[in-house]
Amino acid sequence: MNVPGDARPRDARVYKTLRTAHLERALALPPADILYQDSRYDFDEDLVGRVRPEQVGDLRCAWLVARRGYRIVEINEPAAIDCVRRAAAVVLALAVSDVLRRRRTRVVTYAIGNIDPRALPRPTAWWPRLGRALDLLLARWVWRRTDRVAFGTETSRQLYGSVFGLAGRRRPHWTTIEALPAPCDCVPAGATPDKAPGRILFLGDLSPRKGFDAVLAAWGAVRRRLPGAVLTVVGRGALLDRAYETARADDRVRVIADPPRDVVHAELRRASVVVLPSRRQGAWREQVGLPLVEGLAHGCTVVTTDETGIADWLERAGHGVIPAGSLAELLAPVLAEAAAHPLDPESVRASLPSQDSRLEADAWLFAREVIAAPA
Incomplete structure (x- = not known):
């Protein structure tokens, strides 16, 4: 005001x-x-x-x-x-x-x-x-x-x-x-975020249009390819109960429902990969995807679909961009590869505008x- x-x-x-x-x-x-x-x-x-x-x-x-x-x-x-x-x-x-x-x-x-x-x-x-x-x-x-x-x-x-x-x-x-985005100022200039390969974060609306169901479907294959992988789910939505069910059955899945912003930033600093495999639903299409932007700002490697408006930039920068129609076949191998060999966090942050x-x-x-x- x-x-x-x-x-x-x-x-x-x-x-x-x-x-x-x-x-x-x-x-x-x-x-x-x-x-x-x-x-x-x-x-x-x-x-x-x-x-x-x-x-x-x-x-x-x-x-x-x-x-x-x-x-x-x-x-x-x-x-x-x-x-x-x-x-x-x-x-x-x-x-x-x-x-x-x-x-x-x-x-x-x-x-x-x-x-x-x-x-x-x-x-x-x-x-x-x-x-x-x-x-x-x-x-x-x-x-x-x-x-x-x-x-x-x-x-x-x-x-x-x-x-x-x-x-x-x-x-x-x-x-x-x-x-x-610009690099997030919650990571001090010159400091390296506390990241390690295998840390995967899904952030935002736990819904089919954001591809959360596809992440859950691919998780078993990701675990087989990368046994040390950890999936952290942060947000809320229609599929929250399914997230809890998966976490109860797998101790390498964590769920944090609708936390305050400082917790979100902490999880972004720890994650090596942010995944958001959005697909069209009715009259909706992903425009950019705030979780993708926040992931980049914290030096994360991004795995998403070609629905986002920044798909071309992400692909040129070395992130994982999957055709939305091929999620069932490609999400698990692309996500596992990104988690095993994420981009250097400082290189990700350096690719962003000041x-x-x-x-x-x-x-x-x-x-x-x-x-x-x-x-």
Whole structure:
């Protein structure tokens, strides 16, 4: 939140769903109001008191951004169809307010969407189908009203180019900044994380779409190939009971359900491999994968699928990237090989940018000066 009496023009970030990563990032960014509707399962209540986000519905959110006179407002990206009505309400409210106040509020967005909204499963009933058609129209309208777009992946930039168009009279300014973290500062500069081969970590939502069932299915083969391997499961989700069952039957499997962030960081420092074999499910596709980003920041070797938007970068950097359709055949051998011969942790950290790319993108989106779009 902005400090009362602050003379600088205020900015706002409008999200449909707020998660811990947003709160942590807000502490490193210039002051801005955060308006959200829902929170994710990983919501850290301890950070709420420090960031002070406001939980408001769509209409209330639109009213607040119109009344407060923000300089810049960040919205959810247009390709996020489940968020587009909130974004459209905010953009419309700003358009009306700008006419009355004779000003121009800048609308910006960070885009990592990598699934064509036109290709999502269509509802069968006529009313939801009408709603989907309206959402697609709103997405295009919001896109035309967006002033700056920072793409987090090349896959997302290509999607927007084909679906919404990057050229034209009302083209927004845009740039691409690969969604990579800076090395985590919980590992002191020059220090080597306490890692050893064979330590595998699954972090996050214990669900089929994140590939946790595939990890459990592959674990027996991984153990046979690498008898000293240890699997640590950190998170919660629909398959938590299966995780506990596996741990009871195998003393080389550990389960830590929904721990505080300091425990998560400790496990990341110990792990040599982070595995997140995501696959598409319904209208969902992995955009980047926060556990992958956090693993890289702690010097971990990553094993994932080609669904993530940073798959090309991971493959070039020597990490394990598996075609999502080949998980059953390839996950066990690729995971065992990565656990037996992980990349050097310092080499992993050295491959990352010195500044978190999301912070770099934010600085570009909220910069006061006009930045010409790339040719």
